[in-house]
Amino acid sequence: MSYLPLLGVLIILLGFALKWDTFAVVIIAAFVTPLLAGMSITKVLTLLGQSFLDNRMVSLYFLVLPMIGLVESHGLRQVAINAIKKLKRATPGKVLSAYMLIREVLNALGISLNGQIAFVRPLVAPMATASAASYKLSDADKELLKGRSAAVDNLGNFFSQNCFMASSGVLLISSTMKSLKHGVSPLQIALYSIPFAVITFILTYVYNYLMDKRLAVKEEA
Structure with a gap:
């Protein structure tokens, strides 16, 4: 060999x-x-x-890039920032937790947001940063918020995508198990995936809450 x-x-x-x-x-x-x-x-x-x-269908996301660039150049990011500034109690943790919840619920309904391209860069990351305007953010903190925005999207997508029984992942698992002589229906896989999505949201919410506390402590210091 x-x-x-x-x-x-x-x-x-x-x-x-x-x-x-x-x-x-x-x-x-x-x-x-x-x-x-x-x-x-x-x-x-x-x-x-x-x-x-x-696998050429995978490259279809390239079609989204010009559209995102166009709406950004026409002020989409600034609109998102202005909107979040109107919410007096908004914090980075609350913004990211809210997005995480939306991501998981829509995934469970079979609706994909194409998060990193269509939402995280032009909307979620700027909104998370804008909601921390009252904090004294260092450059490292700003980069942390950008990275955390992307991480929340990945976590929400990965741990909830199988909650929709007609998703490609569920159908792949079901067909593979069937070929191995194990009868597992798509509905069973989706139902067993729900607890993992819930646990992931709770852990992410706690992490985001602690992140808010850390930023608040830095501001007081």
Whole structure:
């Protein structure tokens, strides 16, 4: 058994560790692995092209980018900031917890927000930062809020996406279990996913609450 194809994994690990260009690292690894496995360059290109065609629907999110850029250039971010400033009791933790709840409820109804592109960057992150206007935020705190906004979106999406019985993840699990002779219906999977979504929201809410407390303490200091 040849271990040479595993060098592609090593390339990715080294590239990420040394902070090389992510796209270039992945492309190099994608070529090195099959070449070391004995494939010709023609077969590698054919394989990559076929994989793209089979999964081209994944790239549809690129269509959203021009729209988001357009609405941002016309003041979407400023509108979101002005709206959150009108809420006197709004805090970063409350804003992020509210978004987390919305994300999970809509996921359970089968409605995807395409969060990172359509909501986190143009809306959620600016609103979280604006709600902390009364705090003395350092640059590190501002970066923390941006990162936390993205994390909340990821947590809300990941732990609640299977609460909708017709989601792709649920159908994949159900069909896989069926092929293994284990009868599990999509409804059962969705019902068992709900407690995980609830627990995730509670833990995230507590974390956001503690984050508000920490920012308030820094302001007093």
